[in-house]
Amino acid sequence: MLAENLENLVKKERLAGRQEAEQRALEEKYETVHHLLSFCVLTNDQIAKATGLSVGEIAKLRIEDKH
Numbered sequence: 001m002l003a004e005n006l007e008n009l010v011k012k013e014r015l016a017g018r019q020e021a022e023q024r025a026l027e028e029k030y031e032t033v034h035h036l037l038s039f040c041v042l043t044n045d046q047i048a049k050a051t052g053l054s055v056g057e058i059a060k061l062r063i064e065d066k067h
Contacts (some may be wrong), residue, residue, distance in 0.1 A: 029053055033061050
């Protein structure tokens with residue numbers, strides 16, 4: 001029982017750590033997109049290819065940057 005509880009706790013902590021890392025990676029991608037958008041040279045498709053985000057996400061971020 002104790003071993004099982006410890007195992008479950010470890011799994012939860014790993015999952016939480018993985019989710020935090022994924023969130024940080026996404027935030028870093030968004031920051032990269034904002035920097036690339038500031039150059040006003042690249043298309044949404046080019047930025048999507050460079051960052052791995054979708055063209056739709058890039059378009060949304062481009063609109064947000066204009067406001």
